[in-house]
Amino acid sequence: MDAILLQILNGLDKGGAYALIALGLTLIFGTLGVVNFAHGALFMLGAFCAVTLKALLSLEKVVLDETQQTAWGTPMEIRTPYIEAWLGDFGVTLLDYSVPVSILVAIPIMLIIGIIMERGLIKHFYKRPHAEQILVTFGLAIVVQEIIKSQFGANPIPQPAPDIFAGSADIGSLLGFDPGRVVYPWWRMVYLAFAGIVIGGVFAFLQFTTFGMVVRAGMADRETVGLLGIDIDRRFTIVFGLAAIVAGLAGVMYTPILSPDYHMGMDFLVLSFVVVVVGGMGSLGGAVAAGFLLGILQSFASMNEVKSILPGIDQIIIYLVAVVILLVRPRGLMGRKGVMET
């Protein structure tokens, strides 16, 4: 029982990342009708927002202290981050919390990147065949990825979580199991909560605001909404920006779990596409549900007990599930009729 609980928990944080990316992908499919192969690049860019902010915050001032000597007889170098010198204790806290603080930076940056992407490139591809949309966004993904690689190098850059979330929570003892059986890192719990809040926020935004209502109307029948005198294109551009923010935030918060490198976006993108297909193209709820479901399935498949029966199942479980679902329910779990079927 406790092992099962642990695997469910383990699957949830990865599932959260899949769900967030898949949610953005589905939003873009549903509104603009474009397959965005560069969505993984947005996830990666979000992660690198956190890396950049951390690097900026930890710029150091070097002072030579003549009174102390190192072992080599040279004056000791005292390194203090500028932020600490300027802001004192608050600066130290800021540096410690660089990952959560990056959220505030990432939101405007991702919004701008998203809007530039949509207005500058994707706008011109609405009327072109899907194959060309896939190809051009794929090219864009390579370009973004290579630029990041040339600036930050090819190695993963670890990002620590704030000290307060550093350890693990002994969830098992809270629920009456033996202590130490179900241990779950605090930061993953934070990620899970964060994913829940973002997903809830997006749904609430679409469900309860006038803007969201117009967007939903546009998803259902773009032409009619346009005829009512609403500038639906502009709203869809903002939706694209919103999807970019969701992907970027998913990336920012994921950095303590997985050290970001330049190809993390593509790794997640392939899985997120599978998630979208399993959930049903065009269904937001389906994308979220399938994201968590596949995350948990993957985590169960990597249990040693399962692996000893079916070796290697953890590597392919997601794809296998996708194949089975497509054979049994071609539209996915919650797919609507007539979405992206030509």
Add this chain to the structure above:
Amino acid sequence: MLTQTSKKGDLLLLLGFVLAVAFGPIILQPFGAGYPDLLQKFAIFGIFAIGFNILFGLTGYLSFGHAAFLGVGPYTAVWSFKLLTMNVVPAIIFAVVVSGVFALLIGFVSLRRSGIYFSILTLAFAQMSYNLAYSVLTPITNGETGLQLRQHDPRVIDTMFGINYGAELPSTTLFGIPMSGWSGYYFCGVVLIIMFYISMRIFRSPFGMMLRAVKSNQNRMNYTGLNTRPYTLAAFVISGMYADLAGGLMAVTDPLAGAERMQWTASGEVVLMTILGGTGTLLGPVIGAGAIKYFENIFSAFNEGTLLQIFSFLPEGLQHAAVSVAALFVGEGWHLTLGALFMIIVIFLPGGLMEGVNRIMRLFTKSGSGGSSPQATAQPAE
């Protein structure tokens, strides 16, 4: 002439192609590409792109997992080298047969959906093969090290005929002719010509017409009571076999198999080759493959020093600025150039280089005929 489909035109095209392959080393000598290793690459990726074009160019199904087939080829071929014989013929036959079965399985599932679903499914299958090759299948694929020849491999058939390679590592042969250097290139070249001819026959056959009909309107085909799936599946399997043949040839020229050939970047590369040359044209993919491999070879070799030399005509400050910008695109950054090229081609010239050539030719014929004979202007009303 490039778009006409007359018997005579085809024959001329084939003849020209044969001559180009035969005299490739001489023609490409002035461009610094007249050595066998690079020319072999042209031929191998030419075959890969021709095969991809049979699927994408004719049926419009965009497969993003073609590298999976390219990756399976070398494994099969190297196993054949290890277990049976160093002769390349069985290795290639095995590679094509095994991959044919593999393509049949993947195609059977993937082709149940079309459009984006198909692209995503093939991409997923390729990633799955890649993951498997690195993890569970390590006994077969030798994981990250890659599959290599060893001195003490059994090589049953070779031992049967009493061929002994002695103490050194054996090299691949075609009935005794070593497959390295120029003989290796001409072997690949002959295979390329045969494959080009087959693809030409497919393009001109009723089967090819059927595939084109699928591309232009699959619904209508279904409404006329025709089941299109056997046709698309056949195209998928043929295309997969082409890719495996290319993979097998890779193992022939360099008997080493690794999983990195299956990565999605390799799938993207073949898509780029095909669209760069011209999707749905006969010659386009070969030209695209050649162009990409050629520029990859040139660009990857650049480094800071050569760049400084190139921009040496600029004043000091500008020179360093130009070098630092250009350094992004060459050497390690070759993939950036590839990605940018990808976008530019898709945005401005979706028909590829062949369309560009046709456009320029049309420009000339139009302005030429407009000036000399006004009657001829009515001709291009298609």
